[in-house]
Amino acid sequence: MTSAEVAIERRGGTIVAHLSGEVDMTNATRVREELLVSVPNDALALVVDLNGCRYLDSAAIEVLFDLARRLGRRRQELRLVLPQTSPLARVLTFTDVQSVAGMHETLDAALSE
Amino acid sequence: MQWRPAHRYRDEVATRARQQAVVADLGQRALSGLPLDELIDQSVAALMRELGADYVTVLELTGDRRGLLIRAAQGLPEGVIGGVLPASRDELPGYTLDSDRPLLIDDFGSETRVAPSPLQRDLDIVSAVAAPIGTPGGRFGVLGASSRRTHSFGADDAHFVQATANVIGAAAERARTDELVRDSEARFRELADTTPALMWMTDAEGHVTFVNEGWLRFTGRTLEEELGDTFALSAHPDDREGLLDAWRESFAERSEFRFEYRLLHRGGGYRWVLEVGAPRFARGEFVGYVGTSTDIHERKQMEDALRESEASFRHLADTAPVMIWTTDERGLITFVNAGWLRYTGTTLEEELGPSWSLGVHPEDAPAVISSWNEKLAAREPWELEYRLRGKGGDYRWIVDRGVPRYEGGRFAGYVGTAIDIHERKTMEARLREVYEREHTIAETLQRSLLPERLPRIEGLEIAARYLPAGRGAAVGGDWYDALERADGRVALVVGDVVGHGLRAAAIMGQLRNAFRAYGLEEVSPAEVMARVNRLVMTGEEEAMATVLYLVLDRETGEVTFASAGHPPPLVLSSDGARFLEGGRAVPVGAAEPGIFREATAVLPPGASLLLYTDGLVERRDTPLEQRLRELAEAAGRGEDGLEALCNKVLERVLGQQEPIDDVALLAVRPQPVSTGSMKLALPAEPESLSVLRRRLGRYLHAVEASDEVAYEVTLTVCEAAGNAIEHAYGPMDATFEVEISFENGTLLAVVRDRGSWRERRGTHRGRGLKIIEGLMDDVEVSTEPDGTVITMRRRLAA
Numbered sequence: 066m067t068s069a070e071v072a073i074e075r076r077g078g079t080i081v082a083h084l085s086g087e088v089d090m091t092n093a094t095r096v097r098e099e100l101l102v103s104v105p106n107d108a109l110a111l112v113v114d115l116n117g118c119r120y121l122d123s124a125a126i127e128v129l130f131d132l133a134r135r136l137g138r139r140r141q142e143l144r145l146v147l148p149q150t151s152p153l154a155r156v157l158t159f160t161d162v163q164s165v166a167g168m169h170e171t172l173d174a175a176l177s178e
Numbered sequence: 179m180q181w182r183p184a185h186r187y188r189d190e191v192a193t194r195a196r197q198q199a200v201v202a203d204l205g206q207r208a209l210s211g212l213p214l215d216e217l218i219d220q221s222v223a224a225l226m227r228e229l230g231a232d233y234v235t236v237l238e239l240t241g242d243r244r245g246l247l248i249r250a251a252q253g254l255p256e257g258v259i260g261g262v263l264p265a266s267r268d269e270l271p272g273y274t275l276d277s278d279r280p281l282l283i284d285d286f287g288s289e290t291r292v293a294p295s296p297l298q299r300d301l302d303i304v305s306a307v308a309a310p311i312g313t314p315g316g317r318f319g320v321l322g323a324s325s326r327r328t329h330s331f332g333a334d335d336a337h338f339v340q341a342t343a344n345v346i347g348a349a350a351e352r353a354r355t356d357e358l359v360r361d362s363e364a365r366f367r368e369l370a371d372t373t374p375a376l377m378w379m380t381d382a383e384g385h386v387t388f389v390n391e392g393w394l395r396f397t398g399r400t401l402e403e404e405l406g407d408t409f410a411l412s413a414h415p416d417d418r419e420g421l422l423d424a425w426r427e428s429f430a431e432r433s434e435f436r437f438e439y440r441l442l443h444r445g446g447g448y449r450w451v452l453e454v455g456a457p458r459f460a461r462g463e464f465v466g467y468v469g470t471s472t473d474i475h476e477r478k479q480m481e482d483a484l485r486e487s488e489a490s491f492r493h494l495a496d497t498a499p500v501m502i503w504t505t506d507e508r509g510l511i512t513f514v515n516a517g518w519l520r521y522t523g524t525t526l527e528e529e530l531g532p533s534w535s536l537g538v539h540p541e542d543a544p545a546v547i548s549s550w551n552e553k554l555a556a557r558e559p560w561e562l563e564y565r566l567r568g569k570g571g572d573y574r575w576i577v578d579r580g581v582p583r584y585e586g587g588r589f590a591g592y593v594g595t596a597i598d599i600h601e602r603k604t605m606e607a608r609l610r611e612v613y614e615r616e617h618t619i620a621e622t623l624q625r626s627l628l629p630e631r632l633p634r635i636e637g638l639e640i641a642a643r644y645l646p647a648g649r650g651a652a653v654g655g656d657w658y659d660a661l662e663r664a665d666g667r668v669a670l671v672v673g674d675v676v677g678h679g680l681r682a683a684a685i686m687g688q689l690r691n692a693f694r695a696y697g698l699e700e701v702s703p704a705e706v707m708a709r710v711n712r713l714v715m716t717g718e719e720e721a722m723a724t725v726l727y728l729v730l731d732r733e734t735g736e737v738t739f740a741s742a743g744h745p746p747p748l749v750l751s752s753d754g755a756r757f758l759e760g761g762r763a764v765p766v767g768a769a770e771p772g773i774f775r776e777a778t779a780v781l782p783p784g785a786s787l788l789l790y791t792d793g794l795v796e797r798r799d800t801p802l803e804q805r806l807r808e809l810a811e812a813a814g815r816g817e818d819g820l821e822a823l824c825n826k827v828l829e830r831v832l833g834q835q836e837p838i839d840d841v842a843l844l845a846v847r848p849q850p851v852s853t854g855s856m857k858l859a860l861p862a863e864p865e866s867l868s869v870l871r872r873r874l875g876r877y878l879h880a881v882e883a884s885d886e887v888a889y890e891v892t893l894t895v896c897e898a899a900g901n902a903i904e905h906a907y908g909p910m911d912a913t914f915e916v917e918i919s920f921e922n923g924t925l926l927a928v929v930r931d932r933g934s935w936r937e938r939r940g941t942h943r944g945r946g947l948k949i950i951e952g953l954m955d956d957v958e959v960s961t962e963p964d965g966t967v968i969t970m971r972r973r974l975a976a
Contacts, residue, residue, distance in 0.1 A: 067865075067868045089868070089896070090867070090903075091864040091867065091868075120871065120892070120893075122867075122893060122900065122946075123945045123949055126945060152884075152888070152890070153889060155886060155890065156890065156949065156953070159949070159952050160945060160948065
């Protein structure tokens with residue numbers, strides 16, 4: 066079974082979502098809903114921390130694009146936390162996720178922007 | 179290695195499961211006493227349906243064993259049923275009669291062993307399968323299915339036809355046995371009314387359930403007074419304790435019971451009787467004793483009378499209803515009474531001297547003569563049961579007893595009495611015969627329901643043993659099974675139905691099928707147990723079973739198991755032997771709703787897993803904990819091959835003795851992950867992706883791919899698979915296949931599906947294709963008539 070967990074915390078005007086586990090076409094929709102409802106209108110940005118994430122497929126990457134689009138309409142920003150050493154890094158770069166979301170090595174770096 | 183598409187495999191499993199269900203259902207009907215003709219008709223209909231045959235026939239061997247009566251059939255022209263075919267050994271039906279296994283004819287045109295029967299020729303039959311019905315010694319006939327097309331039947335179908343034939347054979351045998359039982363009961367009642375002996379029966383608790391008229395006449399008591407916990411109540415107070423001791427001892431051992439004591443006689447006195455009881459069985463289960471008490475008061479009196487005077491002895495002897503004889507000190511007959519002569523139809527002169535043994539049945543004579551000579555030499559009492567020729571020339575069983583007599587302190591010979599026990603002996607023999615037939619039928623049914631061979635499961639070594647309990651014990655309802663789930667995991671089950679005999683064997687068949695069906699569908703062992711439990715609890719028949727159900731992931735060694743009152747599985751590895759504890763609950767069939775638990779453990783690499791039924795570890799005189807310890811010691815670290823391991827365990831744990839209960843043993847060992855190549859077939863549903871990732875993960879780890887490469891290769895293969903899943907044609911056809919190999923530093927991955935490749939439908943799928951093309955060094959998509967093949971290559975860093 067594919068399982069992912071989303072843990073939400075609020076840091077000032079920024080929502081931090083720690084996404085852990087695996088995301089594929091079986092649970093991508095559920096993950097997207099959980100992320101979307103965690104962002105109130107008054108938040109400035111959503112930081113998705115992918116440190117605990119072991120697997121993302123194209124459906125999961127599509128979720129990231131979709132999130133960026135929806136947040137963008139509300140003038141909210143999407144940032145991602147993923148160290149360059151992560152096995153997932155190359156795929157995210159390759160699919161051009163950085164064109165819609167800022168990529169950061171650490172959570173602190175993402176928060177201090 | 180043969181490529182086997184998963185959907186086909188699942189079809190086979192489903193077909194086999196359905197065929198097993200049909201056999202179990204027919205077995206159940208046979209047990210519930212369905213008349214043989216109806217059972218045969220239903221079997222024929224079931225075969226037509228399941229095999230898609232053009233014709234199905236049941237041929238019965240005629241009384242002279244030279245013809246085959248068409249007892250039942252479907253598909254045949256009008257008026258053929260009831261006809262007789264010659265039982266020629268050159269033709270398929272006759273040939274099958276002499277065979278001990280089913281016969282499969284793919285094409286009569288190229289067949290060399292046998293010719294079709296004239297009927298089969300007339301019907302233009304091309305392929306056929308036929309199985310013998312009944313035991314080799316007692317063939318009933320032949321069950322056959324045939325078709326006008328070639329290659330209509332496979333090996334599994336042959337097994338199915340044989341299993342159905344076995345059920346018909348068992349039912350035919352059963353019909354004969356039922357007649358025997360009815361016959362025995364009728365004989366018993368007849369005997370009970372006419373015999374001079376007193377007769378009684380007890381139930382399995384030893385309570386008296388029947389005494390005959392003779393008994394009531396003798397004791398002058400009423401039936402109500404005699405029934406219940408009354409054993410030995412009417413015995414003389416001085417004899418009562420000895421009688422009870424002897425009775426309890428025999429009862430505990432289920433052995434023959436024999437005792438002489440004084441029994442209350444109407445009017446207040448006591449008379450000497452000889453009481454003999456035999457254990458009786460029905461449907462393989464002990465149901466109590468049947469016994470006779472014979473009045474031997476005359477014999478006792480005779481011995482006294484002889485001490486007083488020869489004359490009064492002879493007078494008494496000639497009026498006594500028993501057979502009486504005396505010898506001189508050399509053992510030569512000096513007198514036989516009128517009762518003896520009435521029995522043998524001879525004259526006194528013919529009987530006197532050394533010639534008495536001439537009337538003894540030739541088979542019994544050596545034992546009679548040697549035991550008599552031995553006792554005579556030692557001047558000890560002699561007693562023996564043997565067959566003696568009666569006046570009509572028929573031999574009848576008697577019990578003959580002689581005691582030494584003395585005149586003035588000097589040994590003067592023997593005085594003896596003989597009693598006709600033919601009816602009792604015959605009845606005992608019949609009961610034994612009935613019981614043994616039950617045993618054979620139950621064993622046949624059970625063997626039909628056990629997997630003929632375990633499935634070959636890639637990546638898993640597997641061995642199993644089934645030992646029926648020793649002769650004289652009832653067949654139990656033990657079983658084992660192994661099946662491969664669609665997600666690549668393997669379900670293993672070992673169970674033991676409470677009870678013995680035919681009923682237990684039939685319930686075993688049903689439970690086995692239930693575990694197959696639910697085990698394929700449901701992932702969680704506790705849930706599988708709960709479902710089977712619900713099925714059992716809502717069924718008409720009461721049934722209970724202990725079961726160990728376990729799901730094994732061959733790749734990771736992870737096991738999840740649930741135990742319904744069953745002894746724990748044993749893991750053997752270089753660390754030693756260890757029982758898997760946890761996941762325990764009550765037996766299946768004990769409570770509804772049943773609360774079942776499951777537990778998880780991980781097998782170390784190279785470990786073996788041993789599942790067994792309690793016949794292996796249960797012994798009356800030894801605590802279970804100690805037996806489990808002995809099992810663990812016997813199994814060691816599992817360094818042997820599995821076949822050798824099974825042999826070793828059985829040898830060391832059971833020793834030389836025959837098991838008192840049935841033993842089922844199942845041993846499995848996941849084989850190490852191959853780095854050569856890996857193939858798997860999965861249902862085209864999104865849930866398969868996580869399974870695919872695990873299997874790929876193990877493989878890529880084994881070929882030492884880096885984390886990044888492992889992720890990227892897994893992702894691309896899963897993207898290709900995702901495409902197959904999203905575009906699969908229909909749910910029936912929905913599988914995809916993945917093959918991955920590693921050679922010369924390059925990974926080759928092939929994904930096949932039955933749909934057509936879709937280009938860029940939506941940005942998401944487009945992204946999937948972009949990932950595939952971008953992460954692999956080389957990608958080919960080829961569209962073939964029956965589906966799409968994506969071939970991908972990726973060089974691993976040196």
